[in-house]
Amino acid sequence: MNSINLRHKLHQHPELSNTEFGTASRLVKYIAPLSPDKIITGIGGTGVAVCFGDAATGSTVMLRCELDALPIAETNSFDYRSINPGISHKCGHDGHMAILAAVAQYYSNNRPKAGRVILLFQPAEETGEGAKKVLEDRVSEQLKPDFVFALHNTPKYPMGEVFIKTGTICCASRGMIIRLTGKTAHAAQPETGNSPVKAVHQLLPLFEQLPALINSHSDFTFATIVGVKIGEKAFGTSPADAEIYVTLRSEHDLEMRRLVEMVNDKVIALAIEHQLAYSIESEDVFDATVNHDEAVAIITNALHNEAVHLISHPFRWSEDFGQFTSMHCGALFGLGAGEDTPALHNPDYDFPDQLIEIGSRYFIKITDHCFNHKQPAK
Ligand SMILES: [Zn+2]
Ligand SMILES: [Zn+2]
Numbered sequence: 001m002n003s004i005n006l007r008h009k010l011h012q013h014p015e016l017s018n019t020e021f022g023t024a025s026r027l028v029k030y031i032a033p034l035s036p037d038k039i040i041t042g043i044g045g046t047g048v049a050v051c052f053g054d055a056a057t058g059s060t061v062m063l064r065c066e067l068d069a070l071p072i073a074e075t076n077s078f079d080y081r082s083i084n085p086g087i088s089h090k091c092g093h094d095g096h097m098a099i100l101a102a103v104a105q106y107y108s109n110n111r112p113k114a115g116r117v118i119l120l121f122q123p124a125e126e127t128g129e130g131a132k133k134v135l136e137d138r139v140s141e142q143l144k145p146d147f148v149f150a151l152h153n154t155p156k157y158p159m160g161e162v163f164i165k166t167g168t169i170c171c172a173s174r175g176m177i178i179r180l181t182g183k184t185a186h187a188a189q190p191e192t193g194n195s196p197v198k199a200v201h202q203l204l205p206l207f208e209q210l211p212a213l214i215n216s217h218s219d220f221t222f223a224t225i226v227g228v229k230i231g232e233k234a235f236g237t238s239p240a241d242a243e244i245y246v247t248l249r250s251e252h253d254l255e256m257r258r259l260v261e262m263v264n265d266k267v268i269a270l271a272i273e274h275q276l277a278y279s280i281e282s283e284d285v286f287d288a289t290v291n292h293d294e295a296v297a298i299i300t301n302a303l304h305n306e307a308v309h310l311i312s313h314p315f316r317w318s319e320d321f322g323q324f325t326s327m328h329c330g331a332l333f334g335l336g337a338g339e340d341t342p343a344l345h346n347p348d349y350d351f352p353d354q355l356i357e358i359g360s361r362y363f364i365k366i367t368d369h370c371f372n373h374k375q376p377a378k
Contacts, residue, residue, distance in 0.1 A: 001030065003101045003356050003360070004098065004356060006101050007094050007095055007098035008080035009026060009080070010023060010027075011082065011351070012081070012082060013026070013082075013083065013084065014069030014070075014084055014087045014088050014089045014094070015069055016068060016070075016071060016087055017068040017123065017124035017127040018046070018068075018124045018130075020046040023067050024046045024123075027048055027067075027097060028041060028048060031101060031104050034108035035108060036050045036051055036052050036108070037051050037052055037054070037116075038051040040139055043140070044123060044134035044135075045123045045124065045133055046067060047067070047122050047123050048121040049120050049139075049143055051116055051117070051119075052104070052107035052108070052111060052116065052119075053107070053111065053114075053115050054112075055116045057115060058375075059116075059371060060118060060144065060145045060147075061145060061148075061366075062118040062119075062120055062143065062147070062148040062149070062324075062330075063100055063118070063120065063148075063149055064149070065093065065100045065120070065121055066093040066097075066122050067093065067122060067123050067124075068123060068125055068126050069084075069089045069090070069094075069126075070091060070126055070345060071086060072086075072088050072090045072345060072347055073086050073087075074090070076348055089351065090345050090349045091126065091349075092152075092153040092337070095351030095352070095355055095356060096151070096359075099355070099363065102357070102360035103363050104119055106360065106364050115370065117367050122134050125320050125321075127284055128284050128285050128286045128318070131324060145328050146328075146370070147329050147330060148295075148325065148330035149299070149333075149366055150321045150324075150330075150333075151363070152333075153334075153335050153337040153352075154335060154336055154337055155338065155342060156337075156341070156343065157334060157339070158307070158336045159336050159337065159354065159355070160354070160355065162303060162334070163309050163311050164300070164334070165296070165311045165313075165314065166291050166292075166293045166296045168251050168290050169314050169331070169333070170286075170289035170315050170318050170319040170321070170322065171220050171288060171316055171317065172249070172250050172251070172255075172287050173247055173256075173286045173317075173318040174282050174286070175226075175246075175247050175282065176245070176246050176247075176282055176283075177244075177245055177281045177283060178203075178244040178245075178246070178278070178279075179278060179281075180199055180243075180274075180278050181196065181242075181277040182194030182196050182240045182241075182275075183240050184238060186237070187235060187236050187237055187238050194274070195231075195240070196242035196274070197239065198274060199242070199270045199273070200228065203266065203267065204228070204244070206266050207225055208223070210222070210248075210262060210263070213262050214259060214262050216250070216255055218255070220249065220250060220251040220314060221255055222248075222249055223249070224249070225244065225245070227243070227245035228243070229242065230243075246263075248263070250288070251314055252288055253287050256287075256288075260282075263280070286319065286320055286322065287323065287326065288314075288322055289318070289321050289332055290322060290326070291330070291332065292330060292331060295325075295329050298366060298369055298370060299333060299366055302365045303362055303365060306362065311334075315334060335355060335358070338352055
């Protein structure tokens with residue numbers, strides 16, 4: 001089986017965040033015959049680390065990819081379409097895994113002479129939990145990198161070209177769940193209860209004003225209302241319960257904190273005004289992914305013969321890879337997936353196979369550049 005067949009197998013058998021057991025074992029089965037110096041499984045749940053080389057002889061370079069698929073029903077009809085109803089690889093993590101499998105193949109044949117490469121297959125990226133869990137796992141002590149790199153395929157950008165910047169490359173984001181609770185009443189006598197409708201009506205327009213409310217002028221600071229639910233289809237009843245789901249986004253973590261505080265202040269004020277109980281919770285919390293200057297310089301030097309573009313704005317989407325760059329010198333880059341490829345998380349998206357060879361070639365150049373030019377920071 002080659003890395004393209006592997007990608008198709010992974011695509012056919014997608015698994016949701018934190019349940020990537022089959023995916024992890026499929027990878028181990030593929031990589032074990034390549035005789036790496038070490039394979040560690042069960043990291044942060046289902047994570048797998050594959051090591052080639054020896055940390056004592058030079059720099060440790062970690063390359064990270066993701067194991068999880070999404071709760072999206074695939075609309076493609078090709079042979080290797082998802083067989084798991086309602087679940088599919090719509091972020092291209094199947095392709096990212098195949099890229100690292102191809103890198104494993106390379107270092108199996110070309111053992112590092114000085115240094116160690118760690119191929120990390122990380123669980124639960126889509127929910128923002130996996131990177132944290134991996135870093136909190138005690139086994140991570142053995143896997144401390146001098147440099148850590150990741151790529152994400154980026155549809156609508158030219159195929160195989162690299163897009164990178166220093167500082168924030170992927171925005172911070174946070175899902176918020178706001179609950180307002182009053183009292184039901186007969187629809188004929190709503191005044192005897194306490195409906196949250198008016199408070200919701202006042203709250204919704206505030207989300208659009210949030211950037212101004214925190215004095216932000218960034219195009220990357222905004223809120224997206226993703227769901228609103230009030231009451232039931234019960235025509236005799238004035239409702240008691242409302243739920244609002246909103247996603248906040250910003251270029252910097254500090255700005256995110258101010259957005260969250262502002263939402264809290266506004267919800268509390270409205271709850272008091274309308275005498276409603278309230279709760280505010282967060283889910284899918286992603287810090288900004290901030291690239292290190294040195295790691296970006298390594299990428300641009302290692303790929304000086306390739307089409308590498310320094311971009312001035314971050315990608316709007318989020319990545320939990322920021323957990324790694326907050327602790328280690330590292331960078332994530334966008335790898336163009338072609339102008340005609342459907343967008344990430346679209347139901348008809350599929351990772352372009354030609355990126356497997358390109359992505360693995362870039363990762364090998366970056367890793368070898370570190371081995372040849374960088375001293376470990378020990
Ligand atoms: Zn995704
Ligand atoms: Zn992704």
